[in-house]
Amino acid sequence: MKYNPVQNYINGKFVDATTDKTLDVISPLDGTRLSTVPLSSSDDLNKAVKAAKEAFPKWSKTPIKERVQVFFRYKYLLEKNLDELAALISEENGKTIGESVAEIEKCIELTEFACSLPQLVTGELLEVSKGIECRTERIPLGVVASIVPFNFPAMVPNWTIPNAIALGNCMIIKPSEKVPLTLTRIATLLKEAGLPDGVFNIVNGNSEIATAICAHPDIEAVTFVGSTKVAKIVYQTATYNFKQCLALGGAKNHLIVLPDAKPEMTAQNITASMSGCAGQRCMAASAMVAVGDVDHIINKICEEAKKVVPGKNLGAVISKQSKERIEQYITEAEQQGAKILVDGRGATVEGKENGTYVGPTVIDFVKPEMSVAKEEIFGPVISIMRTNSLEEAVAIENNNPYGNAASVFTQNGSYARFVIDKASAGMIGVNVGVPVPREPFSFGGWNESKFGSGDITGKSSIEFFTRLKKSTIKWNPEAGTNWMS
Ligand code: NAD
Numbered sequence: 001m002k003y004n005p006v007q008n009y010i011n012g013k014f015v016d017a018t019t020d021k022t023l024d025v026i027s028p029l030d031g032t033r034l035s036t037v038p039l040s041s042s043d044d045l046n047k048a049v050k051a052a053k054e055a056f057p058k059w060s061k062t063p064i065k066e067r068v069q070v071f072f073r074y075k076y077l078l079e080k081n082l083d084e085l086a087a088l089i090s091e092e093n094g095k096t097i098g099e100s101v102a103e104i105e106k107c108i109e110l111t112e113f114a115c116s117l118p119q120l121v122t123g124e125l126l127e128v129s130k131g132i133e134c135r136t137e138r139i140p141l142g143v144v145a146s147i148v149p150f151n152f153p154a155m156v157p158n159w160t161i162p163n164a165i166a167l168g169n170c171m172i173i174k175p176s177e178k179v180p181l182t183l184t185r186i187a188t189l190l191k192e193a194g195l196p197d198g199v200f201n202i203v204n205g206n207s208e209i210a211t212a213i214c215a216h217p218d219i220e221a222v223t224f225v226g227s228t229k230v231a232k233i234v235y236q237t238a239t240y241n242f243k244q245c246l247a248l249g250g251a252k253n254h255l256i257v258l259p260d261a262k263p264e265m266t267a268q269n270i271t272a273s274m275s276g277c278a279g280q281r282c283m284a285a286s287a288m289v290a291v292g293d294v295d296h297i298i299n300k301i302c303e304e305a306k307k308v309v310p311g312k313n314l315g316a317v318i319s320k321q322s323k324e325r326i327e328q329y330i331t332e333a334e335q336q337g338a339k340i341l342v343d344g345r346g347a348t349v350e351g352k353e354n355g356t357y358v359g360p361t362v363i364d365f366v367k368p369e370m371s372v373a374k375e376e377i378f379g380p381v382i383s384i385m386r387t388n389s390l391e392e393a394v395a396i397e398n399n400n401p402y403g404n405a406a407s408v409f410t411q412n413g414s415y416a417r418f419v420i421d422k423a424s425a426g427m428i429g430v431n432v433g434v435p436v437p438r439e440p441f442s443f444g445g446w447n448e449s450k451f452g453s454g455d456i457t458g459k460s461s462i463e464f465f466t467r468l469k470k471s472t473i474k475w476n477p478e479a480g481t482n483w484m485s
Contacts, residue, residue, distance in 0.1 A: 003035040006180045008044055009187040011051035012197025018043045023177050028094030028316035031354025037180045040205040042212045048201040049218045052143040052170035055198030060140045060168040064118045068166050073193035075111040089153050092179045094316035095277050107158040113439040114162030131479025138466035140168030141220040145213045147174045149226040150318050151280045153182035156225050163461040170199045177206045214238040228448045235451035246452035250376040251282045251404035254397040256289045261409035267300035273433030275308045275360045278315045279380035283405050283434045288384045289393040302362055305342045310357035311349030317379055323356040326379030330361055333372040339364045368396055394422045403447030405435050
């Protein structure tokens with residue numbers, strides 16, 4: 001085993017969980033057993049919540065300008081340790097080093113936003129009638145929790161860590177049991193940045209501890225990022241227990257390609273979107289809707305896809321089960337009459353035979369009713385459906401139950417506007433394959449890709465992680481008393 005067993009991080013210290021149940025942490029790159037992760041009990045969660053609750057009065061009363069100083073230092077530490085963090089992400093998640101570097105760069109951007117929060121949470125004040133003012137303040141919630149997925153071991157946790165904590169909350173995070181190592185390292189960086197003990201805590205485990213988080217009486221709010229099936233369970237359990245909850249789910253992102261699209265740029269963007277992070281991004285291109293004759297672009301996509309080589313510029317998928325599931329989708333589409341233009345099944349990497357690789361896969365002549373058209377595959381696979389009109393293409397996009405992202409590739413502004421207006425998704429791209437809004441704009445989908453109101457990052461996160469206190473103030477008796485005062 002390459003690393004020591006993973007421990008929980010409670011009240012500023014790494015501690016063993018109270019159970020001896022563990023899971024192995026396996027590198028998808030080559031099957032190496034990296035570590036073990038404990039399946040914590042509710043006793044462990046109780047300890048973490050107690051620590052967070054005790055840290056809250058002092059941390060929440062620390063002025064925000066002082067709180068964000070921790071994140072200025074944390075940003076510097078992310079920069080300083082970028083290579084080491086990227087190597088760790090790659091090792092436990094399977095993505096390439098380049099993708100892992102980009103993930104930490106995104107964490108830096110998220111932290112920069114948190115550093116700007118004092119400029120954004122100033123509250124409001126108005127003299128509402130003579131001598132009487134109304135004032136609003138943003139008050140932190142208390143103990144908040146985040147439950148995160150495997151596909152971004154650093155970025156998704158950093159969607160919430162800097163903002164929630166800078167806004168004055170104390171936090172519990174449950175990493176994905178598949179990738180717990182990066183967050184362990186992040187805990188040490190937060191401590192080095194000067195975050196007081198108890199403000200940030202990690203409790204490792206699987207669904208059992210996630211369920212305990214959703215029911216814990218001292219946790220005020222829960223964010224979840226993961227599959228739609230689990231997002232629904234978490235949202236229902238957390239809100240049933242009267243918690244504020246925002247649960248982001250899975251996706252099936254449609255890219256609409258028109259004949260006037262720039263072939264080279266379109267093919268490069270679509271290939272990068274479907275194969276980046278081995279297709280394990282909730283913003284990945286998964287379905288392409290070809291409008292009219294775009295064969296010249298499809299040919300170029302195939303050329304580009306063939307340049308994406310497992311183990312070189314394409315990482316591994318998370319597990320053996322994932323590889324099997326993805327390959328099964330491809331086989332089923334083939335059996336149902338779709339045409340496999342580029343086939344990623346059976347990919348192996350020399351010297352890494354225990355790695356779990358799937359090559360880029362382009363499937364043409366997919367029908368909307370096939371599973372590859374409807375379901376989230378979460379692998380480097382794009383399913384192409386053919387249509388004759390933009391209206392028909394948008395109807396296909398609208399019919400899918402998810403709503404994270406949709407993109408259009410065209411040189412025509414009115415076609416682009418049509419898609420922006422009609423697509424049923426929270427994040428739209430025009431000639432962009434992965435339309436992730438960058439800070440200060442917020443991240444969040446629609447429909448079955450998100451449950452709860454608001455978005456998880458950017459200015460929207462201020463709403464989620466604070467509540468408004470409204471004061472009506474009168475100091476001068478001469479203001480008098482009437483029914484409005
Ligand atoms: P997952 O839903 O299997 O697991 C996510 C988290 O939930 C993990 O921490 C896991 O331990 C926990 N969990 C699992 N079962 C649970 C249960 N029954 N009750 C409570 N918690 C449970 O997701 P994953 O496989 O880790 O991640 C991939 C999924 O995440 C994909 O569907 C992807 O689209 C989605 N995702 C969405 C976004 C977004 O912004 N919408 C971002 C990243 C990933």
